[in-house]
Amino acid sequence: MTGGPTARAHARAMGAPEDLDHCPFMPTYAPPTVQFVRGEGSVLWDREGRRYLDLLSGLAVTSLGHAHPEVAEAVAEAARTLVHVSNLFGTVPAAEVALTLDRLLGGGGQVFFCNSGAEANEAAIKLARRHGGWGRYRVVTALGSFHGRTLATLHATGQPAKHERFRPLPEGFGHVPWCDLDALDAVVDDTVAAVLLEPVQGEGGVRPATRAYFEGVRELCDERGALFMVDEVQTGLGRTGRWFAHQHFGVVPDVVTMAKALGNGVPIGACWARREVAAAFEPGDHATTFGGQPLAAAAARAVLAVMEREDVCQRAEDAGRRLGEGLRALPAVVEVRGLGLLLAAELAPGIDARQVALDALAAGLVVNAVTPTALRLAPSLLVGDDEIAEALEVLARVLGEHERARPVVPA
Numbered sequence: 530m531t532g533g534p535t536a537r538a539h540a541r542a543m544g545a546p547e548d549l550d551h552c553p554f555m556p557t558y559a560p561p562t563v564q565f566v567r568g569e570g571s572v573l574w575d576r577e578g579r580r581y582l583d584l585l586s587g588l589a590v591t592s593l594g595h596a597h598p599e600v601a602e603a604v605a606e607a608a609r610t611l612v613h614v615s616n617l618f619g620t621v622p623a624a625e626v627a628l629t630l631d632r633l634l635g636g637g638g639q640v641f642f643c644n645s646g647a648e649a650n651e652a653a654i655k656l657a658r659r660h661g662g663w664g665r666y667r668v669v670t671a672l673g674s675f676h677g678r679t680l681a682t683l684h685a686t687g688q689p690a691k692h693e694r695f696r697p698l699p700e701g702f703g704h705v706p707w708c709d710l711d712a713l714d715a716v717v718d719d720t721v722a723a724v725l726l727e728p729v730q731g732e733g734g735v736r737p738a739t740r741a742y743f744e745g746v747r748e749l750c751d752e753r754g755a756l757f758m759v760d761e762v763q764t765g766l767g768r769t770g771r772w773f774a775h776q777h778f779g780v781v782p783d784v785v786t787m788a789k790a791l792g793n794g795v796p797i798g799a800c801w802a803r804r805e806v807a808a809a810f811e812p813g814d815h816a817t818t819f820g821g822q823p824l825a826a827a828a829a830r831a832v833l834a835v836m837e838r839e840d841v842c843q844r845a846e847d848a849g850r851r852l853g854e855g856l857r858a859l860p861a862v863v864e865v866r867g868l869g870l871l872l873a874a875e876l877a878p879g880i881d882a883r884q885v886a887l888d889a890l891a892a893g894l895v896v897n898a899v900t901p902t903a904l905r906l907a908p909s910l911l912v913g914d915d916e917i918a919e920a921l922e923v924l925a926r927v928l929g930e931h932e933r934a935r936p937v938v939p940a
């Protein structure tokens with residue numbers, strides 16, 4: 530693949546500014562280190578024409594790789610045909626995506642489309658309150674969880690440090706230690722409308738739940754009359770080796786939220802609920818201007834078709850096994866955790882994962898520091914064996930240097 534000259538031409542055509550420090554962006558993100566202009570499969574090019582291997586996929590978003598031809602064609606076709614009509618009217622792509630998602634989730638449910646993961650969770654929280662009725666409005670989540678940045682989903686997020694600057698937050702949220710059934714047992718009373726959990730805590734450091742925990746939560750929710758809602762925004766759609774990660778644990782949730790991979794980068798999210806639960810909503814209770822519009826839904830329809838045809842679940846399981854084995858053999862890696870192609874490599878004490886990620890980027894590999902001590906890898910589900918081997922080679926070099934320079938940390 531020769532991306533260089535084309536990438537430079539793209540940058541020139543975009544009239545991209547040279548100095549990113551002077552762009553009028555709000556300072557919500559750290560200043561970017563690289564400006565990407567083009568992608569294809571697992572490869573990205575920056576404006577200088579440098580090639581990078583992308584083992585992060587946005588943040589677990591471009592599961593079919595960049596610029597997948599069938600998704601690109603579906604988006605182009607929708608752009609030529611019908612981009613948007615109001616949700617006062619029906620459209621074919623949204624209906625087809627809803628049917629496919631319901632089938633992949635086992636059937637018997639209904640879907641609300643939105644534009645992001647936070648919005649999918651916001652819909653789930655509102656549905657839980659509507660379903661719970663008077664007095665049963667609280668949502669319990671896990672410490673270390675991440676559910677979004679809107680005010681409600683920020684409070685649902687079990688990371689108190691993120692709450693402080695935004696108080697007062699909407700009331701009605703409580704947090705319990707991760708994977709601790711006794712702690713949940715102690716707080717789920719008749720004020721609790723729902724328990725909301727990720728099957729693998731993504732932003733919390735790629736920490737999978739266990740089958741016993743999910744089975745226990747299902748039982749507890751049934752016993753106490755609370756909904757069991759699963760946030761699959763990062764884990765859904767093949768990423769972990771199942772269509773949805775909770776399917777590893779053999780439970781059927783009442784509500785499932787998803788987003789990231791659904792449009793392969795085109796913004797679309799969804800909240801699925803069992804039909805009896807979804808029936809708590811009435812027209813006017815919830816809505817969004819763009820959610821499920823033909824352009825985004827056409828992308829999602831193409832994504833789901835390619836995913837089914839390419840058997841991405843099996844691919845994620847097989848490639849995840851190979852990548853996991855490779856990571857375990859690297860210098861300075863003390864633990865590898867995750868499911869399928871959502872993996873974290875915990876580094877030896879004294880090694881700064883953020884610096885490792887920066888050094889990897891300088892060496893042409895995109896990964897990120899999911900915590901100060903762990904790297905996250907979430908490649909395209911279509912990643913090739915040669916690309917996995919190349920990424921491991923780069924990491925071996927970068928981590929080897931860090932290992933040699935590592936201060937001796939007392940045990």
Ligand code: PLP
Pocket residue numbers: 588645646647648650675676677678727731732760761762763764788789
């Ligand atoms: N839920 C989970 C599990 C996530 O990982 C994220 C984003 O990382 C979100 C919700 C929020 O999604 P978005 O950034 O699309 O609002």
